[in-house]
Structure formats: C-alpha cells, structure tokens
Amino acid sequence: MTLTPSPPATSVPAPLVQDPAARRSLWAGSVIDVDVHAQVPSAETLFPYLARQWVDWCTERNWKQPQGPLAHYPPTSPRTCRPEWRPEDGRTPASDVALLREHVLDPWDVEAAIVNCYYGVDSIRQPDWHNAMTRAVNDWLVEEWLGRDPRLRASMVLPARDPRSMVEEIHRIGAHPGIVQVLLPVRTDALWGRRMFFPVFEAMAEHGLVAGLHYGGTPDGVPSTTGYPSYFIEEYAAEWQAFGSQITSMVAEGVFQVVPELRVSVLEGGFLWLPAWGWRMNKDWKGLRREVPWVTEPPFDVVRRHFRFSTAPTEAGPDAMLQTALGWLRSEDLLMFATDYPHGHDDDLAQLLGAMTESMRAKTMAENAREWYALA
C-alpha cells in the first residue's frame, strides 16, 4: 500500500473542536457521521408516545430509566460525554436536536448523520412493557429527531429479547424513509447468528435496513465472556470481545447465505482487532470448514463484503504502526467516520487521517457510508 506521506495540513488535537475552520483544515471534503446519539432525557419524554397503561406502569413504580445504560455509560464519565458537549444548564447530553446541531452538524458541516439511541430498552424484562417502550423510543426518534433536521437518518431500536416482536416492530416502522438501520446491542442473551434470528435479518433486508451492532446490551448473562468485571475500564476496553463473538457467530452460522444482501455496521466496536480475527478465522476455516459447509470462502472475505466499522473508538498506537495496521485491513472500504457524539473516546482524528491514503480518507469520511446506507 502506498500512502500519501503528508498528514492533513493542520494537526487538530483531540478532542474535536467546534470550529468550522479547524474542521476544514483537518478534512475539507464531505463528512457523513454514522454514529451520533440521541439520549432520552427522562421517562416523561416518552409518555406522549405510550398508551396510558404503560405511562401508569412507569409512574406507579416511580420508574426513571432502564438500568443498563447507567452501567455502560456512567453518567458523569468523560467517556459518556465530552466535557465541551455537556450542556451547562444540566440538561441530559445529546437530548435534543438543537444540541446536536450546535455541537456537530453545523460546525462540522455534516452532510448526513445517523442517530442512534442507546436507551437500553432491553434492560426491561416485562415483555409487553418492553415492546411498548421500544415503540415509544422509535416514534420519539421519528417525531423529534428525523422530523426536525433533514440531515438526519436514524436507527430504530428493537425489543431484543423476542424475535417475533422484533420482526413486528421492523414491519411497523422499518419502511419510514428516515429509518436506515436497526440497532442491535452487541451483548445479547443469544448470539445474533443463531437461527432463531434469521427472520429478523430477513425482515431488515425486506426494508433495506442495515444491522447496526452497537456497544452495550443487558443480557441475562455476564458482560464479559466469563464473568462480571470489577471496573468500568474492563468493560469498556474489552467490549471488542463481544463484537468478535457476534461477528464470528454471524459468519459461521450462515446469516449471509440466508440473507445475502444483509449489511452490518459495527458501531463503537473498534476495528483494529479485525485483522487478527480475520487471520485466525481464515486459518481455521481451511481445516474446520466441514462443520460449516455453507461458508464457502475465507471468513475475512465475508466480513469485508458484509461489514463496515465506525471509526470511534480507534485503537491507535504510534503513527507508523497505525499506518501499518490500517494496511492489514486490506481494504479502504471498511471504515466509516463517527464522532460518536456525545461520547468521548480520546480519539485523534488527525492521526487517523494522517495514516490513510487520500482515497481512503475520502471513503472513510463520507463515501463508504453514503454507499452503505444508500444516502442520496
């Protein structure tokens, strides 16, 4: 791989600055942001979208919010919200379109952004309430986000514990022109490749929706592969293992033979663990492929065709090593820029772009996402 030696003209230190000139000095071309968050500020926000029975269900219990996100995103952590993006008036970060415009869409001259709401509805075990809250979040996204800025597209959320309800919800709202993706928590009761989920992926394909595998999830099991971590850093830094397990499952179980048009975005999952995963899978596939004879090509090739990865967080090491590691992806088509607003991953976009060829920069900042999400 030949790399353009010159890094972008001005090196803008992380975090991103809310400054149009700095943005242009870093990257003058189009920007599509594939992961900005909409955060439900309170249960009351959703009451207009809930039947009376479920409003009462919340108020009778003095229920405030799903528990999952409190663990995944400790409320005052700078990982949860960059300090400069935290509203001074105490409002919930990223809780309305005006904040998103002020912090990202306008200063960064974003052509399109995909709104992901990790509210954690899968923390709710009561199945009917779970479904009602899912519908409420999706209707809130359509009404108060998609309806208020033409640059926005959104991921719908799912009742991730029940495949039949998942399919129903996809058919209920998946045809909305602003809905381009279905958000799937990366931690689940069962791996996403399992056959019980095939109808869910078929329903997504029917509506041309991307599957967005996203950080978080509150399954019955433990957050790591073997037990509960003691510290947030363990959960945060090791989450890529859950992504690795899900990708392995989806490839091995044959999801892409059943739904050949399925596209999967890995959001907040990192991407430099991928080459090591790919080498290992390709090696083992040669001798173990009899188990999974529907996998007729090297698994890394399947991933290059069916998966894309958001750039936040970036597992960047020293510049020269980052450049080498990006080459291991063997493709310029895999990465899609994301601010992950309002989360703060301590990423240095200048460093990442500096390690890329000019063509890979353009693809990463906008073109890969434009094609992946069929954005006009």
Add this chain to the structure above:
Amino acid sequence: MSTRRYVVARAADLADGEKMAVEVGGRSVAIFNVRGTFYGLLNRCPHRGADLCAGRFLPRVTAAVPGEYHYDTDQTFLACPWHGWEFDVTTGQSYFDPVGMRGRPYSVEIENGAVVASELEAGTLAVSRMTPQQYAAAVGGAGTGMQPGPLHAETVTVEVEDDYLVVDLRPQRPQRRTP
C-alpha cells in the same frame, strides 16, 4: 539406464478405497485406489508436511444455506491428519483453494506382468524401495523376510499373469477435478 518409473506393488494388493505409501526415487508417495482407478500424491501435505497417507477419507459435504447439506459419499476427500485440510486425491487439489494450494500428483498406471518384466530388463522401469511386506507381495512371496533396500531388477520375480502398479515420478500436467 536411469528411469523415473517404478513398479511398486501388485494391483491386487490395493483394494478399492484403500491407500498406501511407497518409497520410490527417495521419496514417499501415497497411492490410492478410487473405484478401480489408481492415483498417486507426494506423501507430504503441502501445508506442513504431514504424512497424508495417514489421513482419513471423508465424504464431500457442501451446503448452499445452513442446514441444507449435500453429503456426497460418491466423492471423498482425504483429510490431512494434522489440520484437516481436505484434498482431492485424484488431482491433488485442496478443497478450500484448488488453484493455489495443492498436493503434488503422480500418475499410477497398471501394467501387465509381461510388460513389467520386459521393461525391467530393458531398464525403462525400476523397482521401488519397498517394505518387506510390499516386496514379498511384489515377488510372489519369494522374498518374505528380506530387508527393504535398493533392489536389482534381476532379483524380482514377476508373474506375467499379474497386473502391477507403476508410479511415474515425471511431472504430470494437473488434471481438472471432474465436476
């Protein structure tokens, strides 16, 4: 006169579905009887050099989608004993990368004993370095108990009514797998 063709066994010694390794020209060659046709492969997996002849024959299994298997017992692959890579012994091609990863095939022909005898005499055919059992089989029992070693053509008893397997070490053009 040097030759690269070796008589290695009586055809009757290798039944349908069986395999054995023979040493010819300083190398081990695995020979296979696949429904009456004989094939040879360098007895060294192209991956890490394992003894391919120690592998198992496994039916070809394919599937277009999960769970809808086509389990074809008419076509078997030899699975390497070390890492399970599957090979088509009729061509040497690996299953996962038929073009880029393949074993080295050798042709194995059946020759009538009369032809073998005259070729041995003419020096256009040599005798393999055999195991005592193979030697015994090839010489009709007369050599039982002998140590394997470089043999001279004149010590071999060839029965004119028998058929023999002849391994040709000259490079052969790779064949395409029959569909």
